[in-house]
Amino acid sequence: MPRALKFTFNDTEFECEMNKVDRNKLYGSVSVETFDVDGNRCELATLANDGKTLIPHGGTAFAYINKDGLWVERSELQPVSLEGERLEVLPSSFDQVIKLGNTATVDEFLDHSVRLCYQLDYDDEVIAPELIDAMQKGRIFRFDFLYRDGITADPAFLMGGSAGELWMLVAKPASVDFVGLDQAAVTIAVEGDDEESDEFDFEMM
Numbered sequence: 001m002p003r004a005l006k007f008t009f010n011d012t013e014f015e016c017e018m019n020k021v022d023r024n025k026l027y028g029s030v031s032v033e034t035f036d037v038d039g040n041r042c043e044l045a046t047l048a049n050d051g052k053t054l055i056p057h058g059g060t061a062f063a064y065i066n067k068d069g070l071w072v073e074r075s076e077l078q079p080v081s082l083e084g085e086r087l088e089v090l091p092s093s094f095d096q097v098i099k100l101g102n103t104a105t106v107d108e109f110l111d112h113s114v115r116l117c118y119q120l121d122y123d124d125e126v127i128a129p130e131l132i133d134a135m136q137k138g139r140i141f142r143f144d145f146l147y148r149d150g151i152t153a154d155p156a157f158l159m160g161g162s163a164g165e166l167w168m169l170v171a172k173p174a175s176v177d178f179v180g181l182d183q184a185a186v187t188i189a190v191e192g193d194d195e196e197s198d199e200f201d202f203e204m205m
Contacts, residue, residue: 004016015122016168098143111174119167120165156171
């Protein structure tokens with residue numbers, strides 16, 4: 001079941017279900033199945049470092065361990081800075097109501113690289129009609145998004161489509177350096193003897 005986000009705009013609170021849009025939904029996907037000589041379907045396995053142990057699919061997992069090699073639950077972890085100071089943990093966006101108020105210009109939006117795209121389903125009778133009107137006029141709303149609790153949030157943008165649909169785009173600031181022509185080198189004549197040199201003469205090219 002799709003997860004839902006709660007928004008508020010002009011004191012009107014509404015809920016939207018998130019439907020992720022990816023390449024598979026846009027273009028379809030292809031899966032390859034492998035069978036043995038008897039027609040049995042093969043399954044993926046991992047060969048361990050000893051070169052003889054086969055680990056079946058689902059037989060490995062990530063785990064947190066302390067310096068003594070003991071298992072640690074994720075809820076027991078505490079983020080700290082490089083100086084060892086504890087950092088504030090921000091709540092997940094699913095555990096709070098997101099207030100829509102800050103907007104972004106088209107240039108500010110284009111300064112970001114979109115990495116996740118969601119179409120939001122909403123109830124026409126609950127959502128604020130002035131919000132739909134604002135996005136139909138091209139307004140882009142910006143807010144911080146955290147899929148799960150953490151110490152940093154991703155910038156997210158909410159915008160409307162031509163048919164009244166809502167789109168949420170999760171992005172990250174783009175780091176694009178200016179590319180231009182280098183300054184031409186200045187040639188300075190140096191006095192010296194006129195004897196022939198063994199160095200390559202680029203003027204001959």
